[in-house]
Amino acid sequence: MKNEAFDSESASDSIILTPIGMVRSEIKEPILKANEDGLTRELRSQQEKEYRKKLKTLVSEVLIDQGLSEILDGIEGFSHKFPNG
DSSP states (O other), rough: OGGGGGGGGGGGGGOOOOOOOEEEOOOSSSSEOOOOOEEEOOOOHHHHHHHHHTTTOOEEEEEEEEGGGGTTTTTTGGGSSTTTO
């Protein structure tokens, strides 16, 4: 299913994303995968329930490039942040 909002001329503009760090986690494959048709689910219903239950107790480590640490300035004003950040 195509989204008409992305069919406009502005959709041809490029966006360049630069990594600023990485996440260390037990999760090695995402539950959702993106392709040209949108998002697809990789797990069946029961597998997804088990996966989500595991996520509730999972601890991940977020590593920010030391040279870019200033990007975290002001993060305390956001509701979704790192507990030890």
